[in-house]
Amino acid sequence: MEIKINNLSYKYDQKEVLKDINLTFQQGKIYTILGPNGTGKSTLLKLLNRWLKVPKGCIFYDGQDITVMRNLDIAMKVAIVPQENNWQYDFIGEEIVIMGRYPHLKRFEKEGVEDFKIAYQAMNKTNTEYLKNRNINKISGGEKQRLVVARALAQETDVILLDEPVSQLDLQHQLEIMRIIRKMANEENKLAICVLHDINLAISFSDELIFIKGGSIYAQGRPEMVVSKTLIKDVYGVDSEVIPNQLTGKPHIIYENN
Amino acid sequence: MEKLKFKRKMVLATGILLLLASLIIAISIGGSSMDPYASFTGLLLRGTDTENTIIWSIRVPRIIEAILAGGGLAIVGCTFQGIFRNPMADPFVLGISSGAALGASIAIVSGISLTIAGFTGVSVLAFTGAILTVSAIYLVSSIRSRKENSILLLMGIALNFFFSSIIYLLMFIRYDKMKEIVMWTFGTFSTSSWDKVFFLAPVVVIGSMLLGLFARDLNSLVLGEKEAHSFGVSVEKSRNLMILIGTIITSVIVSASGIIGFVGLMIPHLLRFIVGSDYRKLLPMSFLYGSVFLLLSDTIARTVIRPSELPIGAITALFGSPFFIFILLNRKKGY
Numbered sequence: 324m325e326i327k328i329n330n331l332s333y334k335y336d337q338k339e340v341l342k343d344i345n346l347t348f349q350q351g352k353i354y355t356i357l358g359p360n361g362t363g364k365s366t367l368l369k370l371l372n373r374w375l376k377v378p379k380g381c382i383f384y385d386g387q388d389i390t391v392m393r394n395l396d397i398a399m400k401v402a403i404v405p406q407e408n409n410w411q412y413d414f415i416g417e418e419i420v421i422m423g424r425y426p427h428l429k430r431f432e433k434e435g436v437e438d439f440k441i442a443y444q445a446m447n448k449t450n451t452e453y454l455k456n457r458n459i460n461k462i463s464g465g466e467k468q469r470l471v472v473a474r475a476l477a478q479e480t481d482v483i484l485l486d487e488p489v490s491q492l493d494l495q496h497q498l499e500i501m502r503i504i505r506k507m508a509n510e511e512n513k514l515a516i517c518v519l520h521d522i523n524l525a526i527s528f529s530d531e532l533i534f535i536k537g538g539s540i541y542a543q544g545r546p547e548m549v550v551s552k553t554l555i556k557d558v559y560g561v562d563s564e565v566i567p568n569q570l571t572g573k574p575h576i577i578y579e580n581n
Numbered sequence: 582m583e584k585l586k587f588k589r590k591m592v593l594a595t596g597i598l599l600l601l602a603s604l605i606i607a608i609s610i611g612g613s614s615m616d617p618y619a620s621f622t623g624l625l626l627r628g629t630d631t632e633n634t635i636i637w638s639i640r641v642p643r644i645i646e647a648i649l650a651g652g653g654l655a656i657v658g659c660t661f662q663g664i665f666r667n668p669m670a671d672p673f674v675l676g677i678s679s680g681a682a683l684g685a686s687i688a689i690v691s692g693i694s695l696t697i698a699g700f701t702g703v704s705v706l707a708f709t710g711a712i713l714t715v716s717a718i719y720l721v722s723s724i725r726s727r728k729e730n731s732i733l734l735l736m737g738i739a740l741n742f743f744f745s746s747i748i749y750l751l752m753f754i755r756y757d758k759m760k761e762i763v764m765w766t767f768g769t770f771s772t773s774s775w776d777k778v779f780f781l782a783p784v785v786v787i788g789s790m791l792l793g794l795f796a797r798d799l800n801s802l803v804l805g806e807k808e809a810h811s812f813g814v815s816v817e818k819s820r821n822l823m824i825l826i827g828t829i830i831t832s833v834i835v836s837a838s839g840i841i842g843f844v845g846l847m848i849p850h851l852l853r854f855i856v857g858s859d860y861r862k863l864l865p866m867s868f869l870y871g872s873v874f875l876l877l878s879d880t881i882a883r884t885v886i887r888p889s890e891l892p893i894g895a896i897t898a899l900f901g902s903p904f905f906i907f908i909l910l911n912r913k914k915g916y
Contacts, residue, residue: 374810398813405807411666412803412858415585422804425797426813456585458857478812 324385324400324481324514325349326371331381333366340366342538350481351512353504355525358535359559364518367535368484371516372401398426402475406487408467416454416462419470420446423477445476449503465496472503483507485517489524497521501528526550526573534558550574589856596869600648603876607644608636610884638775646773646781647879648872650834651844653785655871656864657827658845659852660792663799663860664820665730671846672831675737675824676714678842679744681835684710685765686748690755700777703765704836711832714740715824767892768839770879777837788830789868795823796860803858843897844871844878847905854908874901 331344340363348354356364369375370382373389382389384400402423423445424438446452449469454462459470468488475483485504489497505528507513519525525532526546534541534549536558542549555563561578568575608624609617622628623636657672665674673679684706693702700708718736722729752759798819801809806816834841848871849863856862875893878900882893 369807372811374807393813394810394815395813398811401811403807403811405805409805410803411668412853414800414858418800418857418859419804422797422801422808422812425801428797430794 326482326514326516327383327386329381329383331367331370331378333363333370333375333378335366340538341370344540346533346540346543348482348514348516350514351508352530353508353515353517353528354531354533355517355519355529356533356535357519357522357525357558358541362535363538364535365486368486368516368518371484372397372403395426398478398480400480401482401484402478402480404468404471404475404483404485404488406490408471410459410467414459416446416451416457416459416470417442419459420451420455420473420477423474423479426478441479442473442477445473446470448476448507449473463496465492465499468492468496468500469503472500476507481512482514482516485515487518487520490520497524504528522550522555522576526575527568527571546573550576585857589862592852592856593866593869596866596873599873600869600876603873603880604644607647607876607880608640610880611635611640611887642775642778643770643773643879643883644876645778646770646838647876649778649781649785650770650838650841651848651871651873651875652868653789653830653834653871654841654845655848655867655874656789656792657830659849659860659863659867660795660799660823660827661845662849663803664823665734666803666805667730667734668850669846670734671842672827673741673840673842673845674734675718675828676740676744677711677828677831677835678840679741679748680714681707681711681832682762682766682840683744683748684708684713685839686751686758686762689761689765690751690758700780700836701772707765708832708836710744711835712828714744715828715832719824764892766840766894768841768894769882769890769892770838771883771890773838781833781837784833785830788826789864791826792823792830793864795819796864798823799860799864800858803860839894841875841894841897843901844874847901848874851905851908 326348328344328346331341332339333341344367356367358364366375370377373392377390379390380388384392389397420442421434421438424434424442427438428434443452446455449472451466451469451473454466454470459467468491483504489500492500501524504515504517508515517525517529529546531544532546532549533543534554541558542554550565552563552565555561555565555576563579564577565574566577567573609620611620619628619632620636623632626633626637628636654672658670661670661672661674662668664670685703688703688706693706695702695705697705718733718740722732722736748762752762798809798814801812801814802816802820809816849867852863852866852870856866875897878896879893881900882891882896885891
C-alpha cells in the first residue's frame with residue numbers, strides 16, 4: 324500500500340500544528356519522523372489512521388481519500404504501536420495479541436483456529452510465545468512492547484504506525500524492537516512509520532528520515548543525504564559533530580556538551 | 582493458560598451451583614413461618630391455597646426481581662468500569678442514583694398516586710429522574726468535540742452532590758416524609774410483583790445480552806481509546822451505545838427496587854481478581870455472580886429479623902465489604 328499526504332495542514336484549538344505537509348510513503352520501508360517536542364510529529368501519526376479528524380482530500384491510502392473510509396477499513400490497513408501501554412486491568416499475553424484479530428471478526432463471530440494460528444505466528448516472530456499465559460501487569464516494559472508489536476503483526480496490516488515505540492525501554496530492548504520492525508519491513512514488505520527521539524537509532528534503522536520543525540517539513544530523505552551539522556543546529560538548536568559510524572558507514576551524531 | 586481456562590470453568594460451574602443453592606434457600610425460607618417442605622409443595626401448586634399464594638405471588642417474583650437486579654447492576658458496573666477505564670466506576674457513576682432518588686423524593690413529597698404497569702408514581706418519577714440526569718450530563722458534555730471520560734465522571738459526581746442537596750432540602754421542609762424518602766434510598770425487593778418482573782425481565786435480559794455483544798469493544802477500550810480506534814472500533818458510537826443501554830438497565834432496576842449499591846462496583850472486581858479482565862468472560866460471570874449475591878443478600882434481609890425486614894442496601898455492603906477486603910488482601914500475585 325502507498326500512503327500519500329497532500330498539502331495537509333492541521334489546526335488544534337486555533338493553533339496551526341501542521342503546515343502544508345506533502346509526503347509519500349511506500350511499502351517495505353521504514354520512515355522515521357524526527358523533530359523537537361511539540362512540532363506535530365505525533366499529530367501527524369494520529370492523522371494517518373484518522374484518530375484525529377482529517378481534512379478532506381489530504382490523506383490517501385492507495386489513492387483513496389481516508390475521510391470516506393469506514394473505521395474498520397482503516398483498521399484492516401493500519402495498525403499502531405503506541406508509546407505507552409497503560410494497562411490497568413489484568414489480561415494475559417495471548418488475550419492482548421488476539422486483539423489484533425478484532426477488525427477481522429464480525430460482531431457475532433468468535434475467534435477461530437485461523438485467528439489463533441495468526442496470533443501465535445506473530446508471537447513467534449516477536450519472541451513472545453512464552454508470555455501467552457502470563458499476566459501483562461507482571462512482565463517487563465520490553466516484553467509488553469514486544470506483545471504490542473505482536474498484536475500489530477496479528478492485525479495483518481500493510482502499515483504499522485509506531486509512536487515513540489522504544490522511548491520507555493532500555494538499550495537492549497530498544498534494539499530488539501527496532502530489529503523486529505526492520506525485519507518486518509524487509510521480509511514482509513510492511514510499511515513502518517515511526518516517531519523517534521534518538522536520531523542515531525533512527526539513522527541506523529530507517530530508510531528515510533523526515534525532520535519536522537514548527538509544523539513544517541524541514542528536510543527529508545535517506546539518512547546519509549539529510550543528516551548534517553547544520554540540520555541538527557537548525558532543527559534542535561544543538562551543536563554537534565557528524566562522524567561516520569564505523570560499523571555501518573552511516574552518519575553518527577555526537578553532541579557537544581556546552 | 583490451561584490453568585486459567587480451568588479456573589474459569591470452575592468459577593462458572595461454582596456460580597451456577599451457587600445460584601441453584603441460593604434459589605432453593607430463597608424459596609424455602611421467608612417471613613411467614615412456613616416450613617421448607619411446605620414451600621416446595623407450594624411451588625408445585627400442591628400446597629394449601631395460602632402456601633401456593635405465598636410462594637407464587639410473593640417469593641417467586643421477589644426472587645426473580647433480585648436475580649435480575651443483581652445481574653443487571655453487576656453487568657452494567659462491569660461495563661462502566663471498562664468504558665471509563667476507572668475501577669471506581671459503578672452503575673450509578675453518571676448520577677443515576679441521585680437523579681432517581683430526587684425523582685422518588687419529589688413523588689413522595691408531593692404524594693402523587695398514579696400507577697403505571699404496576700409501577701407507582703415513585704417508581705415512575707425515579708425512572709424519569711435517572712434518565713433525565715444522564716441525558717443532561719450527556720448534552721452538556723457533548724458541547725466539547727471529543728467527550729472525555731473524566732468530564733463525564735466529574736459531571737456525574739457534581740450532579741450527585743447537587744441532587745443530594747435538593748433531597749436534603751426536601752426532607753428538611755417535609756420532615757414528615759423523611760423516613761419514607763430514606764427508606765426508598767435504602768432499596769428493597771419487598772414491593773416486588775409479577776407486573777414489575779414482566780417489565781424488568783425483558784429490559785434487563787435483552788440489555789445484558791446487547792452489552793455482551795460489546796465484549797471485544799470493551800477489551801480494546803480498556804487498553805485505550807486510541808488502541809480501540811486502531812482495531813476498527815467506532816469509539817464514540819460504541820461508548821454512547823453502551824452508556825445508553827447501561828443507563829436504561831440501571832434506571833429500570835432503580836425505579837423498581839431503589840438504590841442498591843456495592844453489587845455493581847464490587848462483583849466485577851472480585852471476578853477480575855479471579856478470572857482476569859477478558860470481557861467476553863467477565864460480562865456473563867458478572868451477571869451470574871451479581872444475581873447470586875443479591876439473591877442471598879435479599880434472603881438474609883427478609884429473614885434475619887422476620888417477620889420484619891432489613892434494608893437490602895445495608896445488607897449488601899455489610900456482608901460484602903469484609904469479604905471483598907479479605908479477597909483483596911489474599912489475592913495471589915499473577916496467575
